[in-house]
Amino acid sequence: MTAGYNTISLGTGRKEFNPRKPRPDIEHYIKEAGQGVLRQIGGAKNVDESVIGNFIAGRFNKQGHLDGFIPMIDKGLSMKPAVRVEGACASGGLSLVTGIRQVLAETSEVVLSLGFEVQNTVKAIYGADILALAGWFKKRKKGHAYFFPGQFSDRAGAYYEKYGYERTRKGMARWYANAIENARLDPTAQEYHNANPDPYATALKMQPNGKFFVDHLTVLDCSKVSDAASGISICSEEGLKRIGIDKKDAVEVIGFGHAVRDITSDPTDLTELETIKFAAHQALENAGITIDQVGTVETHDCFSIAGILAVEALGLAAKGEGADYVAEGKTGRNGELPFNTTGGLIGWGHPTGGTGVHQAVTIWQQLTGKAGDAQINISDDRPYGLTINMGGDDVTVTSIVFKRGE
Amino acid sequence: MTYNERLENVAVLGAAGKMGSGILLLTAVHMADLSLQNKDKTYVLYAIDVSDKALTGLMEYLRVQVRKLAEKKTVWLREMYADRNDLIENFDIIDEYIMDVLKIVRPVTAVEAAYNSNIVFEAVNENRALKVKLFTQIKQHASKDVWFFTNTSSVPIHLIDEEALLGGKVIGFHFYNPPAVQRLVELIKTDNTQQEVVDFAYEYAKNLKKIVVPSNDFAGFIGNGHFMRDGLHGMSEAQKLATEKNIPLYQAIYMINKVTQEYLIRPMGIYQLMDYVGIDVMQFILNVMNPFVSDEELHSDLLDKMMEQGVKGGQFSSGAQKDGFLKYEKGKPIAVWDIDKKEYVAFDTFKADADAMLGAIPESATPWKATLKMKNKDEVFNKFYTDLKTTDILGAKIALRYGKRSKAIGEKLVVDNVAHNADDVNTVMLTGFFHAYGPINNYFD
Numbered sequence: 001m002t003a004g005y006n007t008i009s010l011g012t013g014r015k016e017f018n019p020r021k022p023r024p025d026i027e028h029y030i031k032e033a034g035q036g037v038l039r040q041i042g043g044a045k046n047v048d049e050s051v052i053g054n055f056i057a058g059r060f061n062k063q064g065h066l067d068g069f070i071p072m073i074d075k076g077l078s079m080k081p082a083v084r085v086e087g088a089c090a091s092g093g094l095s096l097v098t099g100i101r102q103v104l105a106e107t108s109e110v111v112l113s114l115g116f117e118v119q120n121t122v123k124a125i126y127g128a129d130i131l132a133l134a135g136w137f138k139k140r141k142k143g144h145a146y147f148f149p150g151q152f153s154d155r156a157g158a159y160y161e162k163y164g165y166e167r168t169r170k171g172m173a174r175w176y177a178n179a180i181e182n183a184r185l186d187p188t189a190q191e192y193h194n195a196n197p198d199p200y201a202t203a204l205k206m207q208p209n210g211k212f213f214v215d216h217l218t219v220l221d222c223s224k225v226s227d228a229a230s231g232i233s234i235c236s237e238e239g240l241k242r243i244g245i246d247k248k249d250a251v252e253v254i255g256f257g258h259a260v261r262d263i264t265s266d267p268t269d270l271t272e273l274e275t276i277k278f279a280a281h282q283a284l285e286n287a288g289i290t291i292d293q294v295g296t297v298e299t300h301d302c303f304s305i306a307g308i309l310a311v312e313a314l315g316l317a318a319k320g321e322g323a324d325y326v327a328e329g330k331t332g333r334n335g336e337l338p339f340n341t342t343g344g345l346i347g348w349g350h351p352t353g354g355t356g357v358h359q360a361v362t363i364w365q366q367l368t369g370k371a372g373d374a375q376i377n378i379s380d381d382r383p384y385g386l387t388i389n390m391g392g393d394d395v396t397v398t399s400i401v402f403k404r405g406e
Numbered sequence: 407m408t409y410n411e412r413l414e415n416v417a418v419l420g421a422a423g424k425m426g427s428g429i430l431l432l433t434a435v436h437m438a439d440l441s442l443q444n445k446d447k448t449y450v451l452y453a454i455d456v457s458d459k460a461l462t463g464l465m466e467y468l469r470v471q472v473r474k475l476a477e478k479k480t481v482w483l484r485e486m487y488a489d490r491n492d493l494i495e496n497f498d499i500i501d502e503y504i505m506d507v508l509k510i511v512r513p514v515t516a517v518e519a520a521y522n523s524n525i526v527f528e529a530v531n532e533n534r535a536l537k538v539k540l541f542t543q544i545k546q547h548a549s550k551d552v553w554f555f556t557n558t559s560s561v562p563i564h565l566i567d568e569e570a571l572l573g574g575k576v577i578g579f580h581f582y583n584p585p586a587v588q589r590l591v592e593l594i595k596t597d598n599t600q601q602e603v604v605d606f607a608y609e610y611a612k613n614l615k616k617i618v619v620p621s622n623d624f625a626g627f628i629g630n631g632h633f634m635r636d637g638l639h640g641m642s643e644a645q646k647l648a649t650e651k652n653i654p655l656y657q658a659i660y661m662i663n664k665v666t667q668e669y670l671i672r673p674m675g676i677y678q679l680m681d682y683v684g685i686d687v688m689q690f691i692l693n694v695m696n697p698f699v700s701d702e703e704l705h706s707d708l709l710d711k712m713m714e715q716g717v718k719g720g721q722f723s724s725g726a727q728k729d730g731f732l733k734y735e736k737g738k739p740i741a742v743w744d745i746d747k748k749e750y751v752a753f754d755t756f757k758a759d760a761d762a763m764l765g766a767i768p769e770s771a772t773p774w775k776a777t778l779k780m781k782n783k784d785e786v787f788n789k790f791y792t793d794l795k796t797t798d799i800l801g802a803k804i805a806l807r808y809g810k811r812s813k814a815i816g817e818k819l820v821v822d823n824v825a826h827n828a829d830d831v832n833t834v835m836l837t838g839f840f841h842a843y844g845p846i847n848n849y850f851d
Contacts, residue, residue, distance in 0.1 A: 141491065144481070
């Protein structure tokens with residue numbers, strides 16, 4: 001993969017965001033991200049086909065038939081194949097693995113992979129309805145007004161009960177602080193303008209209050225409502241030659257995992273993300289590596305508790321010890337294994353259908369030294385990057401292992 | 407009759423007006439919430455107003471405002487509609503709730519609708535004769551033991567009681583503008599007000615999450631008792647300043663407005679506040695109050711002149727500010743009325759001179775907005791007003807005189823037994839007028 005591009009993640013937190021004023025539309029985001037990639041790969045003529053990931057523009061923007069927007073990016077994409085994929089918040093990841101499969105199947109040499117969501121069209125209370133479609137609709141009636149925060153609040157509540165409230169909250173507060181500190185280093189991040197001198201203290205002080213929100217999470221434990229798009233190109237070696245990009249400026253997909261859990265069944269254990277565990281291990285196995293060879297991870301922290309549970313799912317900490325692992329700073333940018341180095345979903349933003357692609361762009365930037373102020377050191381003995389993109393409550397998961405091209 | 411039963415049939419008079427619409431909104435929402443918890447009962451709220459057009463506007467206002475309120479309590483609403491399997495998403499539930507509130511409300515122009523009500527809220531013009539006429543008519547035809555709640559900000563309640571023959575079934579329940587936002591309610595009972603009416607009023611205020619300050623039954627009560635005198639002081643200060651400094655009155659008005667906002671750390675200057683309330687309303691209230699005070703003259707020639715010239719202030723139905731002493735652009739004052747030439751003079755033409763005359767405000771000054779979340783307000787105000795006392799700029803002198811006058815007005819309200827104590831005066835000015843500190847303080851001593 002190469003030629004990644006992120007738009008700004010627009011929403012609360014960004015100085016230019018004003019909910020009362022008109023904002024860029026989905027056309028703007030698709031175009032900006034698409035053209036951002038095309039500019040780096042010699043134009044649309046080099047693209048064989050496109051994949052666009054989006055969760056639910058049908059409701060946020062009253063727009064379906066999204067593959068029809070691909071030729072709008074550039075006339076050169078007209079009369080070429082394009083497909084829209086959807087797997088809730090894993091739609092971006094599906095866009096990537098769909099492209100990867102096309103390249104592996106040798107039906108394409110160069111795939112343009114996009115992901116986007118424009119969510120600020122409705123207030124949060126209605127956005128919660130729309131995002132709830134990532135769950136089983138037959139459970140909606142009994143669910144919380146803020147359905148998904150409610151789901152992960154239950155997970156956090158179960159974790160507190162099993163392993164202790166204080167230590168878990170410390171881990172969650174550290175997760176938030178890491179997200180903010182990393183986001184401040186990436187000008188496209190939604191929390192880029194966050195100037196709080198002590199985000200850790202703010203998060204630790206804030207207590208969950210079920211009267212106003214959900215029982216076990218605060219708003220700082222949640223990812224942002226975001227408008228954004230990301231794009232990247234997925235190429236075979238032939239394709240890379242065609243677009244004239246050096247292997248050193250690309251990342252190689254070493255392995256990937258992709259798994260789906262039955263949406264109509266409850267998780268067997270609220271304190272475990274079993275699909276993430278399965279798909280991430282599948283990706284590592286497929287790549288023939290172990291987690292201690294990974295230099296950075298982009299995980300799906302739609303909620304801080306999901307970040308902690310992912311740490312455990314990856315086997316970095318035993319069950320119940322993920323919160324301590326995070327609290328000790330091991331997932332920080334200077335820690336044992338830096339996670340979400342441009343802020344993740346809590347710091348950079350969570351344009352639901354775009355997130356999976358954004359994760360790949362961040363890994364590409366980090367492994368090829370293009371991350372700017374957010375750049376971390378990737379050592380030779382741990383040269384791999386890993387992404388985990390989750391749809392729904394641990395239902396659809398894609399996970400990819402990357403390494404810098406050579 | 408229980409609290410809930412009494413709220414089964416209510417009427418609001420002047421329901422489409424500035425205050426009435428807010429009272430109607432709060433009451434409709436409260437009644438709807440009761441109906442959700444008592445599904446076998448029927449709740450009816452008559453929105454009575456003289457204008458059909460205004461009533462149409464009222465329904466639109468309700469639709470928008472109820473949605474906003476519903477969005478803030480969706481968690482609770484989901485519980486209330488838990489048995490409704492057809493209502494699944496927040497979208498569905500909020501829409502249903504809006505309908506549930508609106509279906510309680512009956513917009514009508516006929517006052518006869520109130521004849522079956524248990525409670526009548528009154529928010530018509532500040533006109534004693536009109537209030538008495540309406541109450542008399544309803545009382546004579548009432549089929550129930552009707553209670554009257556008047557939103558008057560100035561008319562003594564006992565006079566309404568006596569003249570409309572209400573037998574103590576009346577209480578002053580004075581909301582602040584806008585009722586849906588302002589938390590303060592002045593509660594005025596007379597010697598004759600029935601205890602059950604008082605008890606109900608307190609419970610109702612509590613359910614509306616209002617802060618109640620009891621005031622004695624003297625014309626103007628606490629809020630207008632202070633504000634009217636404060637405004638009169640502002641007008642006499644401007645007139646004095648114009649004479650002393652030999653400057654046009656409009657320039658002096660600008661200067662006093664600036665001092666009362668920036669030096670007294672208030673949300674707006676006194677002239678902007680008078681425009682907000684309405685010059686006509688202010689004159690009206692002064693006329694109501696004046697006959698009841700013997701030791702001072704509550705009257706202003708300047709107000710009379712403004713009225714003669716047809717400059718009245720107040721607000722458009724959209725809530726936008728009408729021009730009064732000051733002219734507004736996007737809600738901000740940009741010019742001031744010249745009473746001699748009968749035209750507005752742009753601030754720009756004299757602002758530099760006027761500001762120079764006032765002098766440079768000490769650096770310890772804090773804008774009102776910045777004080778909202780301050781934890782060490784007292785310390786900040788002490789420092790600033792101490793600084794004011796040690797400088798000899800004109801602005802400081804006016805401000806210190808103003809602060810002392812404001813305190814004297816507050817203290818007199820307690821001495822005259824309008825307010826029970828100094829805390830009540832301060833609470834009214836803090837919560838009803840959003841002052842940063844109460845008028846009875848030690849900053850200006």
